[in-house]
Amino acid sequence: MDSVQQLIADWDGEFVVTSFDADTGSWIFIAIHDTTLGPALGGLRMNTYPTEADGLRDAMRLAEGMTHKWAALGLPRGGGKSVVAAPRKLTGDTRCKLLHRYGRTVASLRGTYACGPDLGSTPDDMRTINDETEHAHGWDHRRNQPLDPGPYTALGVFVGMRASLRQVFGGDDFGGRTVLIQGVGDVGIPLARQLSTAGATLALTDIDEARATQLATELGASVVPPEAAYAHPCDIYAPCAVGATLNATTIPQLTCRIVAGSANNQLAEVADGTRLHGRGILYAPDYVINAGGAAALPALSAGSDEATVTERVRGIEHTLDEIFAEAREHDEAPATTARRRVERILAEGRAGRR
Numbered sequence: 634m635d636s637v638q639q640l641i642a643d644w645d646g647e648f649v650v651t652s653f654d655a656d657t658g659s660w661i662f663i664a665i666h667d668t669t670l671g672p673a674l675g676g677l678r679m680n681t682y683p684t685e686a687d688g689l690r691d692a693m694r695l696a697e698g699m700t701h702k703w704a705a706l707g708l709p710r711g712g713g714k715s716v717v718a719a720p721r722k723l724t725g726d727t728r729c730k731l732l733h734r735y736g737r738t739v740a741s742l743r744g745t746y747a748c749g750p751d752l753g754s755t756p757d758d759m760r761t762i763n764d765e766t767e768h769a770h771g772w773d774h775r776r777n778q779p780l781d782p783g784p785y786t787a788l789g790v791f792v793g794m795r796a797s798l799r800q801v802f803g804g805d806d807f808g809g810r811t812v813l814i815q816g817v818g819d820v821g822i823p824l825a826r827q828l829s830t831a832g833a834t835l836a837l838t839d840i841d842e843a844r845a846t847q848l849a850t851e852l853g854a855s856v857v858p859p860e861a862a863y864a865h866p867c868d869i870y871a872p873c874a875v876g877a878t879l880n881a882t883t884i885p886q887l888t889c890r891i892v893a894g895s896a897n898n899q900l901a902e903v904a905d906g907t908r909l910h911g912r913g914i915l916y917a918p919d920y921v922i923n924a925g926g927a928a929a930l931p932a933l934s935a936g937s938d939e940a941t942v943t944e945r946v947r948g949i950e951h952t953l954d955e956i957f958a959e960a961r962e963h964d965e966a967p968a969t970t971a972r973r974r975v976e977r978i979l980a981e982g983r984a985g986r987r
């Protein structure tokens with residue numbers, strides 16, 4: 634098993650800040666993967682892990698993912714992520730003290746890294762961290778309310794679906810198209826409403842069937858049992874629940890022509906991008922199409938107006954147009970094209986810094 638030292642020695646990222654909070658027995662890791670394009674930005678994950686090395690590994694993997702996300706979108710941000718590996722779920726005063734300590738660690742980086750909410754951390758936590766540093770996004774201090782990335786992520790997915798429809802069907806009208814949304818939560822709900830307004834026929838699936846039924850009643854959609862979701866006839870399958878739903882077992886069952894959704898890490902393995910391409914299914918790379926919330930949050934925290942923020946999110950449509958066109962030209966999976974685009978943009982950034 635790798636130790637923390639071994640993981641740091643083997644990593645191709647820039648640096649890791651490590652701190653131990655003796656009061657709670659928690660490890661704080663801030664992993665900065667690549668700041669070629671700008672200061673790093675990525676969420677704070679608070680979780681329990683079998684060992685501290687597992688927490689660090691998670692931070693490193695997620696930080697690299699953020700480098701890809703920002704580069705693919707051409708935004709001037711770098712890849713970073715932090716993990717607080719706590720021995721148990723912390724609440725109240727204990728949590729607050731730990732968040733202040735974490736905030737001071739972020740502050741010491743003087744803007745090289747900024748965080749936002751991620752699994753296990755909330756906008757309220759960001760408000761606490763703001764006591765120590767401005768480099769935490771998630772709380773709207775002017776209106777004194779949490780910032781919700783879900784609707785912006787949903788908008789990014791919606792415009793990404795439009796780009797996908799044009800690529801596959803030659804037009805982006807949702808009328809007569811069926812979209813299956815898997816997971817009707819913070820992203821799935823606003824996405825479903827937007828698609829319904831645009832004239833799509835909706836099929837909804839969620840392990841919380843009451844949730845799916847309630848939204849289906851509101852929108853006149855149908856409900857599909859979770860186990861029947863992959864084979865359900867549709868034009869677009871929108872994974873908006875968990876990762877790794879595209880794998881060697883599910884891909885052969887799909888009837889759709891497009892996969893476009895918000896879930897992180899949708900492909901169980903790299904080869905699944907090629908598997909989808911082999912089946913003639915267009916895949917909108919997850920880290921591109923689901924970047925709306927991440928792109929919106931810092932701008933909203935900085936007080937940007939709604940029009941500026943949504944304009945930035947709508948840029949995802951153009952980015953996907955470019956990725957799909959290049960993928961078609963090379964007859965390759967869009968996941969392959971997106972990865973090459975990331976490497977190209979980072980290489981140009983490095984050359985510009987010399």
Ligand code: NAD
Nearest residue numbers: 782783786816817818819820839840873874895896897926
């Ligand atoms: P959420 O927790 O609010 O909603 C997820 C929904 O999926 C819940 O209703 C849950 O019951 C359902 N679900 C869980 N497992 C399922 C399964 N196996 N089959 C069907 N339904 C299942 O989460 P969210 O914020 O809407 O995020 C959805 C996905 O998008 C996650 O993978 C998240 O990491 C990703 N994402 C979210 C954002 C954001 O702005 N919230 C941004 C980028 C990526």
